[in-house]
Amino acid sequence: MHPRQPQSTAIGIINKYIADIQTNVMMGDKPLEFWLNSCPKAYSQLSVLAVDLLAAPASQAFVERLFSVCGMLSAGRRNRMEKSLEMRVWLKVNFSVLRELECKKTQCFGMSHCDLDC
Secondary structure, three states, X not given: OOOOOHHHOHHHHXXXXXXXXHHOOOOOOOHHHHHHHHOOHHHHHHHHHHHHHHOOOOOOHHHHHXXXXXXXXXXXXXXXXXXXXXXXXXXXXXXXXXXXXXXXXXXXXOOOXXXXXX
């Protein structure tokens, strides 16, 4: 069994990337575009991690709202509902978007006779 080459290990790839960015600016001002489209082959394994990290939400506010909605929908008698909590939360969070899509589908968006109260 041969020991791994330093450049093929995760630490070796990260060290090479750090050395490269210190000597030249490769990424510019669009890091996600760099990792998705123009990332050198040497960083292909690192690009998977970078894209995953760059795609993470910048704040936890949305997640906090989801927990709050889950709490409201599972409190008291609501916890005996037949529909799954996941489905009820999704409908609650996306209701305004769904209503707008339905209005556009029925072409009543902004009309006074709409039953959907657009």
